[in-house]
Amino acid sequence: MFSLFYGFWKYMFTKTEFHVLILGIDKSGKTTLLEKLKSQYSNVEGLPPDRIVPTVGLNIGRIEASNTKLVFWDLGGQPGLRSIWEKYYEEAHAVIFVIDASLPSRFEDSKSALEKVLRHEDLIGAPLLILANKQDLGEALSAEELARYLDLKKLDERAYSYEAVSAYDGLGIKESVDWLVEAMERSKRTEMLRARAGLANSVSS
Numbered sequence: 386m387f388s389l390f391y392g393f394w395k396y397m398f399t400k401t402e403f404h405v406l407i408l409g410i411d412k413s414g415k416t417t418l419l420e421k422l423k424s425q426y427s428n429v430e431g432l433p434p435d436r437i438v439p440t441v442g443l444n445i446g447r448i449e450a451s452n453t454k455l456v457f458w459d460l461g462g463q464p465g466l467r468s469i470w471e472k473y474y475e476e477a478h479a480v481i482f483v484i485d486a487s488l489p490s491r492f493e494d495s496k497s498a499l500e501k502v503l504r505h506e507d508l509i510g511a512p513l514l515i516l517a518n519k520q521d522l523g524e525a526l527s528a529e530e531l532a533r534y535l536d537l538k539k540l541d542e543r544a545y546s547y548e549a550v551s552a553y554d555g556l557g558i559k560e561s562v563d564w565l566v567e568a569m570e571r572s573k574r575t576e577m578l579r580a581r582a583g584l585a586n587s588v589s590s
């Protein structure tokens with residue numbers, strides 16, 4: 386009985402830690418973004434772009450923003466690595482999908498990878514933030530132009546937004562984090578994940 390109360394107490398009062406998955410095809414700028422997030426929001430100085438290599442495993446970054454703890458999971462986007470993404474879906478509160486907005490030749494690949502992510506049932510209700518990255522390059526499409534190109538269907542049931550960013554100079558990163566925190570706090574999926582964690586705690590203690 387005590388453990389049930391303990392589980393409930395923890396559910397009510399523990400500060401939520403949000404898990405945010407950073408997805409996108411290879412070279413879209415996910416790891417560069419993660420390092421920029423660390424530089425802007427934590428005491429850890431993120432790696433400079435010239436020290437970042439293509440991701441094969443998992444990079445993790447922890448930050449605090451708006452009095453909330455965020456844990457970012459950055460995975461590799463090369464075609465052979467994308468099958469790993471779904472192993473993280475169940476535990477994710479939200480998804481960031483990064484697109485190189487300066488490279489139209491890879492938009493089709495991004496669109497189909499994103500559509501596959503959205504179809505997966507383990508991600509139902511997860512807020513989605515689509516980033517039009519590399520805005521520091523003159524040829525980059527704006528967030529609105531990218532949205533028009535992607536023309537995603539079946540987004541209505543989930544909270545989503547587009548943001549123009551540059552992982553190099555930090556443009557749009559604060560707006561992105563603010564949107565994510567608010568969307569996750571309001572999300573039914575967060576309630577579901579919290580309840581599940583509370584239940585797991587009460588069973589294990």
Ligand SMILES: Nc1nc2c(ncn2[C@@H]2O[C@H](COP(=O)(O)OP(=O)(O)OP(=O)(O)O)[C@@H](O)[C@H]2O)c(=O)[nH]1
Nearest residue numbers: 411412413414415416417439440462519551552553
């Ligand atoms: N100009 C510009 N280049 C960027 C930006 N973000 C990333 N890049 C460059 O894009 C390339 C790929 O960046 P990564 O961060 O390694 O890309 P990734 O999405 O993590 O790639 P994978 O780990 O292979 O999936 C690198 O040469 C980066 O320096 C940006 O905002 N502007």
Ligand SMILES: [Mg+2]
Nearest residue numbers: 415416439440
């Ligand atoms: Mg990477």
